[in-house]
Amino acid sequence: MERLTAADARELLLYVADRVIESKPYLTEMDRAIGDGDHGIAMALGMGKARETLQTLEGGSDVYRLFCEAGMAMMMSMGGASGVIFGTLFSGGAKGRSPSPALDCAAFTELMAGGLSAVQRRGGAHVGDKTMVDALQPAVEAMEAFPGNDFCGLLGAAEKAARAGAESTRNLVARFGRAKSLGERALGHMDAGAASTHIIFRAMRDFCVRRGGQEDGK
Amino acid sequence: MTKKILNSPAACPSQMLDGFLAAHGGTCERVPGVSGLRVRQVRDKVALVIGGGSGHEPMFTFFVGDGLADAAAAGNVFASPDPNTIVQTARAVDAGKGVLFVYGNYSGDNLNFDIAAEMLEEMGVPTRTVRVWDDVASAPAQRIKDRRGIAGDLFVIKIAGAATAAGLSLDEAWRVAAKARDGVFSIGVGLAGAAIPGESEPIFTLPEGEIEFGLGIHGEPGIRRMPLPGADELTDLLVDTLFAETGVSAGDRVCTCVNGLGSTTLMELYIMNRRLRQRLDCAGVEIHDMQVGSYVTSQEMAGASISLLRLDGELAGYFDRPCSSPHYRR
Numbered sequence: 156m157e158r159l160t161a162a163d164a165r166e167l168l169l170y171v172a173d174r175v176i177e178s179k180p181y182l183t184e185m186d187r188a189i190g191d192g193d194h195g196i197a198m199a200l201g202m203g204k205a206r207e208t209l210q211t212l213e214g215g216s217d218v219y220r221l222f223c224e225a226g227m228a229m230m231m232s233m234g235g236a237s238g239v240i241f242g243t244l245f246s247g248g249a250k251g252r253s254p255s256p257a258l259d260c261a262a263f264t265e266l267m268a269g270g271l272s273a274v275q276r277r278g279g280a281h282v283g284d285k286t287m288v289d290a291l292q293p294a295v296e297a298m299e300a301f302p303g304n305d306f307c308g309l310l311g312a313a314e315k316a317a318r319a320g321a322e323s324t325r326n327l328v329a330r331f332g333r334a335k336s337l338g339e340r341a342l343g344h345m346d347a348g349a350a351s352t353h354i355i356f357r358a359m360r361d362f363c364v365r366r367g368g369q370e371d372g373k
Numbered sequence: 374m375t376k377k378i379l380n381s382p383a384a385c386p387s388q389m390l391d392g393f394l395a396a397h398g399g400t401c402e403r404v405p406g407v408s409g410l411r412v413r414q415v416r417d418k419v420a421l422v423i424g425g426g427s428g429h430e431p432m433f434t435f436f437v438g439d440g441l442a443d444a445a446a447a448g449n450v451f452a453s454p455d456p457n458t459i460v461q462t463a464r465a466v467d468a469g470k471g472v473l474f475v476y477g478n479y480s481g482d483n484l485n486f487d488i489a490a491e492m493l494e495e496m497g498v499p500t501r502t503v504r505v506w507d508d509v510a511s512a513p514a515q516r517i518k519d520r521r522g523i524a525g526d527l528f529v530i531k532i533a534g535a536a537t538a539a540g541l542s543l544d545e546a547w548r549v550a551a552k553a554r555d556g557v558f559s560i561g562v563g564l565a566g567a568a569i570p571g572e573s574e575p576i577f578t579l580p581e582g583e584i585e586f587g588l589g590i591h592g593e594p595g596i597r598r599m600p601l602p603g604a605d606e607l608t609d610l611l612v613d614t615l616f617a618e619t620g621v622s623a624g625d626r627v628c629t630c631v632n633g634l635g636s637t638t639l640m641e642l643y644i645m646n647r648r649l650r651q652r653l654d655c656a657g658v659e660i661h662d663m664q665v666g667s668y669v670t671s672q673e674m675a676g677a678s679i680s681l682l683r684l685d686g687e688l689a690g691y692f693d694r695p696c697s698s699p700h701y702r703r
Binding site: 183238240 | 383426448449450451452453454455456457458479480481484485488569571572574576577592593594
């Protein structure tokens with residue numbers, strides 16, 4: 156898979172939404188350990204709203220608009236820190252760009268990198284703060300380092316980096332969010348936002364692998 | 374499985390509001406299209422807009438009323454409202470004199486209210502913000518802006534409501550509300566956890582006979598776990614922490630609040646208040662007012678917090694002005 160068309164992007168985002176919604180109990184359980192247990196509920200709600208919005212956008216011809224609308228649907232419905240942060244992840248890199256009917260790997264990487272910098276501008280977190288940035292930044296860096304134009308490879312590398320980044324939050328003391336008041340008691344627990352970020356990249360990879368398999372079969 | 378009386382978890386905030394308006398619709402109404410409550414009559418003054426996650430009732434939504442907030446934006450249980458909800462709620466009561474936001478200092482609330490404030494500024498509506506950070510257990514004094522807002526919301530909203538009702542400008546009302554915020558300190562203790570509606574497990578559980586000292590109103594773990602002492606000893610622990618933190622001493626004037634977290638009884642709260650009174654009298658601290666009740670709750674969580682508000686003449690004046698809402702009046 157070398158191009159992500161607007162039709163692909165819509166399906167990809169719907170696929171991501173479904174995978175995150177499925178993960179609600181897992182994310183809730185994770186957040187309960189060091190937060191207040193609402194992360195899975197909020198992510199499922201926001202992804203459900205993004206889903207509704209995407210379903211009204213069938214036949215769209217602009218990849219950026221799809222990411223922007225999905226992100227804004229999350230931001231304007233979820234509430235909580237995760238609403239702003241995950242909404243910004245999808246919309247931040249897409250806002251203000253000229254419409255594009257399809258993205259290659261470089262443009263898609265730029266889109267996700269734009270999301271990362273918007274998230275950091277808004278939330279102020281850096282790698283090591285035990286937030287979703289611990290998964291997102293390595294994923295974006297892996298995409299930026301990926302040679303060639305193959306979405307399966309690109310998102311495979313991103314998924315691997317996001318997974319390692321999410322795992323790394325177990326060894327961190329939180330400097331943001333509710334877990335920051337826990338100090339060392341947060342050690343050993345994964346940050347739920349980082350786990351969500353990994354799930355998002357895993358879903359994007361799986362979507363591309365499936366799509367690639369379909370293309371090979373043609 | 375925690376038993377709760379509800380139809381569907383997702384509908385809880387909205388159906389609660391329906392029921393509230395069924396009883397109190399004469400003075401309040403829903404902000405169309407979003408989860409917000411407003412006074413029916415927009416008043417020619419700076420609009421005080423509060424908000425936060427649902428699940429802390431009567432805070433925040435039920436502090437809309439005369440001499441209190443003009444409107445409240447409600448999120449889902451324990452989650453900040455989204456920016457659109459906040460913007461619509463603020464615009465519904467904006468009288469052209471600006472909007473003062475007062476809310477608890479949490480990452481989620483800060484992010485969403487800040488985006489809402491940016492959106493309002495773009496629409497030509499000036500805003501100022503006071504974040505309440507009274508929970509001394511949540512961060513040391515050097516990092517006061519990392520502290521959580523808990524029962525101190527009550528005093529800051531009461532005084533901000535009085536200041537805006539008195540006709541102060543946006544900047545002046547902000548100054549008074551910020552002064553109240555800077556004068557209020559709280560610490561709480563949890564005896565048993567609560568569950569978010571629809572969740573089968575409580576947010577936290579405590580071993581038999583143990584309590585959590587310094588926990589937050591969303592069940593955020595506190596400073597330490599310890600065996601449950603008697604009421605006087607427990608109250609002393611809380612009071613000692615507050616005295617050390619605030620330096621309140623003989624001759625200072627304070628308002629106090631013993632706040633229940635949900636399932637702790639008025640009987641227990643008054644037993645704590647008895648000891649609080651003894652301690653303040655003994656220390657020579659002048660008591661302006663003592664509030665006892667469950668104002669900022671955490672679903673069915675068991676436990677309580679004590680708040681001290683250090684008063685000067687100006688804050689006392691605003692504190693004493695009358696106010697009225699269905700669940701809080703003076």
